[in-house]
Amino acid sequence: xxxxxxxxxxxxxxxxxxxxxxxxxxxxxxxxxxxxxxxxxxxxxxxxxxxxxxxxxxxxxxxxxxxxxxxxxxxxxxxxxxxxxxxxxxxxxxxxxxxxxxxxxxxxxxxxxxxxxxxxxxxxxxxxxxxxxxxxxxxxxxxxxxxxxxxxxxxxxxxxxxxxxxxxxxxxxxxxxxxxxxxxxxxxxxxxxxxxxxxxxxxxxxxxxxxxxxxxxxxxxxxxxxxxxxxxxxxxxxxxxxxxxxxxxxxxxxxxxxxxxxxxxxxxxxxxxxxxxxxxxxxx
Amino acid sequence: xxxxxxxxxxxxxxxxxxxxxxxxxxxxxxxxxxxxxxxxxxxxxxxxxxxxxxxxxxxxxxxxxxxxxxxxxxxxxxxxxxxxxxxxxxxxxxxxxxxxxxxxxxxxxxxxxxxxxxxxxxxx
Numbered sequence: 001x002x003x004x005x006x007x008x009x010x011x012x013x014x015x016x017x018x019x020x021x022x023x024x025x026x027x028x029x030x031x032x033x034x035x036x037x038x039x040x041x042x043x044x045x046x047x048x049x050x051x052x053x054x055x056x057x058x059x060x061x062x063x064x065x066x067x068x069x070x071x072x073x074x075x076x077x078x079x080x081x082x083x084x085x086x087x088x089x090x091x092x093x094x095x096x097x098x099x100x101x102x103x104x105x106x107x108x109x110x111x112x113x114x115x116x117x118x119x120x121x122x123x124x125x126x127x128x129x130x131x132x133x134x135x136x137x138x139x140x141x142x143x144x145x146x147x148x149x150x151x152x153x154x155x156x157x158x159x160x161x162x163x164x165x166x167x168x169x170x171x172x173x174x175x176x177x178x179x180x181x182x183x184x185x186x187x188x189x190x191x192x193x194x195x196x197x198x199x200x201x202x203x204x205x206x207x208x209x210x211x212x213x214x215x216x217x218x219x220x221x222x223x224x225x226x227x228x229x230x231x232x233x234x235x236x237x238x239x240x241x242x243x244x245x246x247x248x249x250x251x252x253x254x255x256x257x258x259x260x261x262x263x264x265x266x267x268x269x270x271x272x273x274x275x276x277x278x279x280x281x282x283x284x
Numbered sequence: 285x286x287x288x289x290x291x292x293x294x295x296x297x298x299x300x301x302x303x304x305x306x307x308x309x310x311x312x313x314x315x316x317x318x319x320x321x322x323x324x325x326x327x328x329x330x331x332x333x334x335x336x337x338x339x340x341x342x343x344x345x346x347x348x349x350x351x352x353x354x355x356x357x358x359x360x361x362x363x364x365x366x367x368x369x370x371x372x373x374x375x376x377x378x379x380x381x382x383x384x385x386x387x388x389x390x391x392x393x394x395x396x397x398x399x400x401x402x403x404x405x406x407x408x
Contacts, residue, residue: 085403085404163372163390164394164397167388167390167397167400168396168397169400171387172377172381172385172387172388173381175377175388176374176377176378176381181374
């Protein structure tokens with residue numbers, strides 16, 4: 001059995017095809033076994049007995065909600081505040097200075113968190129700017145987070161995090177400064193929430209946000225879920241969204257090497273990537 | 285050389301769990317069952333970090349922190365203090381920060397959360 005659980009092989013195959021067609025993402029063997037566990041709450045909510053019945057319902061039902069819920073449940077929404085915090089330290093110390101110089105005339109910096117999940121990384125950046133109010137006085141800082149999961153985006157917009165989530169990566173001083181304790185969890189203060197816009201978006205299909213002029217793009221731990229052709233397409237989409245002088249931030253285990261000629265390792269900033277120029281792209 | 289951690293908690297079970305996690309992160313672990321024991325230990329030793337419960341008999345975590353702040357570690361850096369407690373209200377957290385705690389872990393916690401907090405205070 002593919003999943004080692006209660007569904008037939010064809011049920012797993014259909015579910016994987018649904019995920020890929022809706023998001024471009026594929027399931028690695030290590031995640032297949034988790035399908036049934038992930039989908040259990042969805043099946044309970046919709047009164048469905050098992051995976052085969054779920055697939056039958058997906059094929060015959062016109063319920064958009066069931067399809068959305070099913071796809072959402074199969075996505076990995078793992079994220080946390082200041083994930084690999086040295087990356088954020090480096091960006092705060094160097095990349096923002098570069099962008100400040102590059103964009104001195106427009107006094108505008110746009111940041112796209114692609115695959116933002118429940119929003120922690122976007123709020124992490126928002127806190128960096130909010131804590132340097134004087135330095136960025138007179139600047140327009142636009143932070144946009146997008147994700148294919150409507151459930152994750154709805155949580156990101158709400159800005160409420162559980163006790164488990166709030167203490168993953170977030171220094172306690174920042175937690176106290178930027179979050180209020182409520183009955184539902186830890187709520188990002190209004191001043192933080194207003195700094196970030198979130199929207200549901202399939203990065204492979206939908207028009208990139210920010211009019212194709214993002215100065216800093218975070219796309220971390222997302223591309224690893226794409227098969228190679230989709231990953232190439234994803235890089236092209238990121239390139240189309242990037243300003244000519246901009247930076248791309250990938251996850252710790254991700255690289256552009258051997259994956260794309262759209263971006264190259266930044267000669268200026270360790271660990272970041274920049275759009276390849278026309279000459280480099282022609283030579284590649 | 286491995287880092288050292290003093291686990292201060294009146295619960296034997298919590299100390300055992302913390303020891304297990306910390307040793308898997310290659311910390312040398314010492315234990316104290318209350319603030320008084322911890323204070324005695326810190327008068328003679330300098331752990332890199334102290335994992336500190338709030339409510340304990342004999343001497344509470346906050347009482348310990350008050351006395352600990354008066355200790356002189358000479359040229360050596362003051363050990364980091366991470367509260368690790370079920371006292372999860374924002375008022376408790378603010379009070380702990382004001383008293384000099386470097387970080388705060390709300391129980392229950394998992395290994396990843398603790399490791400993240402120890403990274404934030406620069407000892408992992």
